[in-house]
Amino acid sequence: MKKVLEGSKAIAEAVKLCRPQVISAYPITPQTHIVEALSRMVAEGQLKAEFINVESEFSAASVILGACAAGSRAYSTTTSQGLLLMVEVLFNLAGMRLPVVLTCTNRSVSAPINIWNDHQDVMTIRDAGLILLFAEDNQEAYDLHFVAYKVGESKEVSLPVVVNMDGFILTHAYEPIEILTQEQVDEFLPPFQPLKKLDPENPATFGMLADPGWYLETRISMQKAMENSKSVLKQVIGEFRQKFGRLAGDLLETYRMEQAKTAFVAMGSMVGTLKDMVDEERDKGNPVGLVKVRSFRPFPEEELREVLGSAEKILVLEKAFSLGLGGILYHELRSALYGLPLSPQISGYVLGLGGRDIPKKSLSKILEDFNKTTPALNFVDAKENILKEHLYV
Amino acid sequence: MFDKEMTEKNSVAPGHNACSGCGLVLAARLVLNAAGKDIIVTTATGCLEVTTTNYPHSAWRVPWIHSLFENSSAVASGIEAALKAQGKADKIKVISQGGDGATADIGMMCLSGMFERGHDILYVCYDNEAYMNTGIQRSSLTPFDASTSTTPFGKYSFGNPTNKKDMPAIAAAHHIPYIATASVAYPQDIEKKVKKALQIKGPKYLQLHAPCPLGWGFKTAYSIKIAKLAVQTGLYPLFEMENGVITSRKKLARVLPVEAYLKEQTRFKHLFVSEDGKKELERIQAMANENIKKFGLA
Amino acid sequence: MQTTKTLYGEPGSSVQNKTGSWRTERPVFLHKTCTDCFLCVLVCPDGVVFGSNKIYDVDLDYCKGCGICAEECPVKDIVMEREVK
Numbered sequence: 001m002k003k004v005l006e007g008s009k010a011i012a013e014a015v016k017l018c019r020p021q022v023i024s025a026y027p028i029t030p031q032t033h034i035v036e037a038l039s040r041m042v043a044e045g046q047l048k049a050e051f052i053n054v055e056s057e058f059s060a061a062s063v064i065l066g067a068c069a070a071g072s073r074a075y076s077t078t079t080s081q082g083l084l085l086m087v088e089v090l091f092n093l094a095g096m097r098l099p100v101v102l103t104c105t106n107r108s109v110s111a112p113i114n115i116w117n118d119h120q121d122v123m124t125i126r127d128a129g130l131i132l133l134f135a136e137d138n139q140e141a142y143d144l145h146f147v148a149y150k151v152g153e154s155k156e157v158s159l160p161v162v163v164n165m166d167g168f169i170l171t172h173a174y175e176p177i178e179i180l181t182q183e184q185v186d187e188f189l190p191p192f193q194p195l196k197k198l199d200p201e202n203p204a205t206f207g208m209l210a211d212p213g214w215y216l217e218t219r220i221s222m223q224k225a226m227e228n229s230k231s232v233l234k235q236v237i238g239e240f241r242q243k244f245g246r247l248a249g250d251l252l253e254t255y256r257m258e259q260a261k262t263a264f265v266a267m268g269s270m271v272g273t274l275k276d277m278v279d280e281e282r283d284k285g286n287p288v289g290l291v292k293v294r295s296f297r298p299f300p301e302e303e304l305r306e307v308l309g310s311a312e313k314i315l316v317l318e319k320a321f322s323l324g325l326g327g328i329l330y331h332e333l334r335s336a337l338y339g340l341p342l343s344p345q346i347s348g349y350v351l352g353l354g355g356r357d358i359p360k361k362s363l364s365k366i367l368e369d370f371n372k373t374t375p376a377l378n379f380v381d382a383k384e385n386i387l388k389e390h391l392y393v
Numbered sequence: 394m395f396d397k398e399m400t401e402k403n404s405v406a407p408g409h410n411a412c413s414g415c416g417l418v419l420a421a422r423l424v425l426n427a428a429g430k431d432i433i434v435t436t437a438t439g440c441l442e443v444t445t446t447n448y449p450h451s452a453w454r455v456p457w458i459h460s461l462f463e464n465s466s467a468v469a470s471g472i473e474a475a476l477k478a479q480g481k482a483d484k485i486k487v488i489s490q491g492g493d494g495a496t497a498d499i500g501m502m503c504l505s506g507m508f509e510r511g512h513d514i515l516y517v518c519y520d521n522e523a524y525m526n527t528g529i530q531r532s533s534l535t536p537f538d539a540s541t542s543t544t545p546f547g548k549y550s551f552g553n554p555t556n557k558k559d560m561p562a563i564a565a566a567h568h569i570p571y572i573a574t575a576s577v578a579y580p581q582d583i584e585k586k587v588k589k590a591l592q593i594k595g596p597k598y599l600q601l602h603a604p605c606p607l608g609w610g611f612k613t614a615y616s617i618k619i620a621k622l623a624v625q626t627g628l629y630p631l632f633e634m635e636n637g638v639i640t641s642r643k644k645l646a647r648v649l650p651v652e653a654y655l656k657e658q659t660r661f662k663h664l665f666v667s668e669d670g671k672k673e674l675e676r677i678q679a680m681a682n683e684n685i686k687k688f689g690l691a
Numbered sequence: 692m693q694t695t696k697t698l699y700g701e702p703g704s705s706v707q708n709k710t711g712s713w714r715t716e717r718p719v720f721l722h723k724t725c726t727d728c729f730l731c732v733l734v735c736p737d738g739v740v741f742g743s744n745k746i747y748d749v750d751l752d753y754c755k756g757c758g759i760c761a762e763e764c765p766v767k768d769i770v771m772e773r774e775v776k
Contacts, residue, residue: 021478022471050474054467055506062464062503066471069458070433072478074471092460097697156692195696198433198456198472200485205451205700207442207459214448214698221695228692396741397750401703403738407753408705411736413713414757419736450708451700580733606757614758614771617734 003179007138007170008033010177011077011103014145016047017185018101020075022067024052024060028082029115030167031105035077057082061089061102068098069206071197073149075100079167080107080121087125093160094129094222096207099152099192100160101145106268106319107167108354116355117167118319119268122296123328129222131161131229132297134267136253138175140294141165143246146180150189150236156228158195164296166269168355180244188243226298233295251300253292254307256282260289262367263311265304265333267293270317270351270358277363288367293329301336308337313345313370317363317380319352326350326377351380404430409452411444414613416603416620417519418444420577421490424517424601425455427587433476434488435469437495438462440526441519463499465491466507466516473512482513486591493520493534496600497558508567508596515590515597518560521605529608533558536628537680538673539660541608546663551673556680564598565634571597572634577604578620579631582643586633593635602629610659622654627681630688642688651678706753710737714756716771720748724766731760731769 005013011034015023023042025035041047050067054060057078064074078086083104093100104122108114122132133148135141141163148161165171180188196204210218234250241247255271256278257263264274271292281288291307293300308314314337316330325331330348337344349366352358362381400407404425411418417440425434434457436442442459445452460468469489476482489507491500496518507514523541524530530543535553540546544553564572571593573586583601590597604619606612611619623629624643628651631643652674655661664670664677685691720731725745732740732747739750740760749760761769 022474024471024474048478050478052470052474052510054470055502055509058464059467059470059503059506062460062467063471063474065460065464066435066458066468066473067475067478068471069468070472070475070479072475074475088461089464095697096460097695155694158696196699198458200431200433200456203454203456203702205446205453205457205702206697208446208448208451208698208700209443210448210698218698221697224693224695228694231692399741399743400739400750405738406703406705407737407739407750408708408710409737410708410710413736413755414759415736419734422736422738423733445705446700447705447708448698448700450705451702452705453700454703457700577734580730612758613755614762616736616757616759617763 001179002176004174005177006033007141007165007173007175009037010138010142011145012037012041013179014142015075016041017180017182018145018149018189019073020049021072022050022052022064022074023076024054024063025076025078026054026057026060026082028057028079030107030171031077031079031082033171034103034105057085058089061086061093064100065089065093065096065098068100069096069198071192071194071199073192077103077105079105080109083121084109084124087128090125090130090160091128095218097158097225098160099158101148101152102160102162104162104164105167105171106164114354117169118353118355120320122162122164123320126297126328129159129226130297131159131295133161133163133295134293135163135165135170136269136271136292138170138173139177139246141170142177143240146185146189147236147240151229151232153192154232155195157225157232159225159229164268169269178246184244188240230298230300249294251295251298252303252307253294255290255292257289257291257307259287260311261287262313262315263308264290264315264317265293265329266290266317267296267329268319273358273360273363274317277360281367299332299336304333304336305340308344309340310342311344312342315347315349315366315370317349317351321350321377330376347378348376349378349380356381404453404455405445406452406454408450409445410447411440412607414606414616416577416605416616417441417521419616420519420583420601420603423577423580423583424587425488427584428486428488428591430455431484432486432488433472434490435465435472437465437491437500439492439495441490441492443526462495464503465489465495465500466514467503469514470507470510470512473514487514489514489516491518493518493522494524494532497533497560505567508564508569511595513594515587515599518598518600519603520600521603521608523608525605525608534560537677538664540663541660551663560600561598561634565637568637569596569598570636574600574629574631576602576620576624576629576631578617578624582631611657615657619654619657622649622657625649626651626654627685627690628654630684630690632688639688642690645690648685648691651681709752710755711752714754714774716756716758717751717754717774718749718758718760718769719772721768721770722746724768726766728765730763730765734759734763
């Protein structure tokens with residue numbers, strides 16, 4: 001059944017169907033509509049959950065940590081500064097192998113303060129041990145929440161999952177969403193069964209001190225869980241597609257990559273615009289294709305080598321970069337493709353930061369100019385006059 | 394019963410690495426023994442955590458979790474919420490523990506949130522008056538003029554320049570139903586207060602004075618003696634506050650001068666070597682007098 | 692796929708760590724003037740003093756020899772003696 005829903009409302013509906021027992025959050029733009037919708041569902045008895053309004057994102061993450069350790073399915077959502085305030089707890093959730101799910105309504109990071117979309121917030125936690133999934137549109141964001149709980153809670157994984165969706169661009173957009181029924185979700189997503197929980201009947205100690213004789217192996221075991229999550233993601237996404245007919249691909253989604261000589265690689269909502277562009281180029285006879293990275297962690301290294309193995313030119317478009325290095329997806333992709341016999345040209349483009357619009361004509365220009373230069377770090381639509389008049393001293 | 398087995402009933406097992414004579418681990422055992430077995434315990438980073446959970450050895454015989462330094466009370470809030478959702482909140486009680494730094498400094502925000510939201514949790518602050526786990530740096534519960542590794546006594550300093558933060562008053566400002574102070578010097582009093590607190594629904598705050606032989610500078614055998622002197626001089630008043638009203642206080646049969654407490658500890662010894670030190674002692678005596686008056690201890 | 696977990700502690704497993712070796716003095720329970728006040732049991736930081744009916748002792752596997760029990764015994768029925776190894 002299709003329903004026109006605001007992105008945030010769609011996420012709240014998805015979360016409700018996952019039957020979380022504890023929800024904790026702190027309001028931050030552009031995440032607010034999700035928590036407002038969830039708290040209304042609790043207030044009206046449509047969702048039986050403890051909704052804990054906390055005094056900070058730090059506590060929100062800590063509350064769901066406690067709830068998950070006590071054996072309850074738990075949920076939170078945040079973005080930007082809120083995600084940064086959670087960081088210490090997020091590392092802890094991963095290390096303690098507590099499979100909570102968070103929605104990150106991606107937003108830029110201060111300073112300067114800016115409430116609009118990019119991916120700089122979530123990139124700060126890329127080494128924390130959380131599974132990071134990116135949605136292209138609200139339907140995918142909706143669907144990925146069911147996948148997130150099922151993958152995170154599987155015994156082979158047991159890691160927290162963050163579903164990323166672009167702030168405002170998706171959270172505040174109304175789109176028709178194919179919704180699932182409670183019966184469908186219950187059949188797909190069984191109740192949470194932790195390996196261990198805090199329980200007086202069977203008292204265990206959580207959060208032990210691991211001295212130099214033990215610590216390394218705990219991190220290796222987390223890496224194994226991350227590696228496992230690749231096949232679990234494939235399996236769960238496959239099951240989802242089989243049952244509900246959505247979610248093409250798995251860790252990656254390819255679009256018109258048949259005999260593509262040039263490939264875009266991107267994540268999040270800009271993939272939609274890029275798909276249109278690929279269609280136009282194909283109509284003109286240009287063999288252009290697109291690879292969407294759905295799972296940024298685990299990073300689909302082999303999968304990227306496979307789908308990009310015969311491309312001659314690769315353009316990595318991303319809404320974040322590592323100051324002092326350059327594009328993050330760009331560098332990780334280059335590293336993944338290192339040693340390929342065909343050694344493609346790869347260029348990195350940083351765009352859309354702080355919510356700057358990404359017009360299709362800018363994307364066309366990138367493609368046009370690509371033959372002239374192959375820049376490692378190119379800021380799309382940067383305004384020279386702002387730099388000169390306001391930022392150069 | 395001349396039998397070692399009775400020691401197995403302790404909720405904190407031996408074999409932990411707390412220092413000889415540690416007041417903190419003693420306090421924790423007394424609190425948890427009083428609380429019974431149907432509990433879940435959270436603990437902040439600190440001496441209590443590192444000395445008891447060196448993998449693979451855990452001293453805890455009750456379900457126990459450590460997450461971070463500042464979130465013991467927020468993790469406890471999540472556990473309590475989960476127990477409610479699971480329909481177990483009436484049977485299983487949640488106890489959240491932290492040291493003075495984890496409570497009054499870094500964990501203040503989470504603790505205030507726990508109080509304000511009204512979670513059914515007993516929060517226990519083990520007050521050994523400095524960051525002992527990192528090497529005796531001052532916290533906001535370090536007493537006035539105590540020499541610590543970050544407020545050392547020196548030519549221009551008598552040690553810690555500030556008074557103890559009034560945590561019970563801060564807890565009281567949240568209008569929580571039960572607040573108490575206690576001391577390892579009075580084990581039966583601890584038991585009584587913990588049992589009473591757990592009968593009360595809502596957030597409870599218990600602040601427990603727990604001397605640290607290493608950090609305060611006294612013989613390991615004196616942990617109880619020193620704790621008792623803190624009470625008997627009026628420097629650590631023991632009281633209960635229920636619904637905003639002080640309902641009990643430990644009356645002092647004989648009030649001792651503050652010197653009786655201070656001179657036993659290396660952290661205050663600099664107060665006894667100069668004329669200026671005498672003035673400092675007078676200031677500390679005035680604080681004790683104020684406590685005695687305020688709580689009606691004499 | 693190899694399933695992995697975090698490090699959990701087994702309840703009370705610290706008993707494998709025999710801290711008695713830390714001791715330089717040991718408490719000796721004289722069993723002469725004991726009044727069964729139970730204070731020695733309550734104030735032991737390691738919780739290893741045990742007994743009843745005026746007969747108490749300490750588990751030397753764990754006793755760190757802090758001396759609190761001897762110091763606090765109101766009838767001086769516990770004394771500290773230098774550990775001989």
